[in-house]
Amino acid sequence: MSFTVTILGSGSAVPTNNRFPTSHFISCNSRFILIDCGEGTQFQMRKFNLKIQSIQIILITHLHGDHFFGLPGLLSTMHLLGRNRGLKIIGPEGLENCLRSQLEIGQNRLDFEIEFIALAKNSTHCVYKDKVIEINTFPLNHRIQTQGYVIKELPGELNMCKELVENEKIPLEVIHQLKAGKDFLDSNGMFWKYKKYTLPPKPRLSYAFCSDTKYDERIIESIKGTTLLYHEATFLEIDSARARQTFHSTAQDAAKIAMKGKVKKLLMGHMSARYSNPNQHISEAKLFMKNVEFAEDGMILKLEEI
């Protein structure tokens, strides 16, 4: 079981040689999720040896081109490679119409089902849940409707205390009950108390994604306590007026949200093409948040190691 985030694009609206537009690939306990799909996402997936057909869910934050112009190409490639497994696409209202008309105009068909889930403005709810993970959405503060997402592991089973399992030769059927947190009376009349034989489950990991947005403290409630927070940091403090005007954040804005939300680590991204490197973003963010890094295309973050 593992939880990793691969950065496919860490730039903003104008791509550069080193930074593609926004896209992150998440592998969480055998669930494969793409968040945003800027132009060139499918090429980045190939470059970083990720399987396009593995994607089960695509989450789109908003309908500015640098966050979804890669989708028609990605969907066409999925079709050409013979996909027949369904795909879930979750994003703001209007996304389905836009994609369908792009495909229809060229009489392109897809041999797989897409389930679109349209999010109304200011949605704050669970958009996906299975036995292992849940995904919640929440509103960001940008020029058009923009949704953030948090991917969370669900509470795992309790861990058995290995020594006791070996010493007391605990039968398998008993282990199943104890791991589920249930006391158990076996057929020999032996009563097993789960608290005696188990240890707490491993901590739940979570990944929050905030791009694009201006500084807004209402976000804090939704990202509180997450293991890793991705927050856009398009600008430096010297350009903060431009940040406010364009509904974007500075590195300090991102760091303040991370600090107030008590997240373990902050990952910044969406750097404006006007800056050549993220050194200044990192030093400005460190005034508020010690554990901080700037995303680079191809970077892999293992949440277990944070």
Ligand SMILES: [Zn+2]
């Ligand atoms: Zn935007």
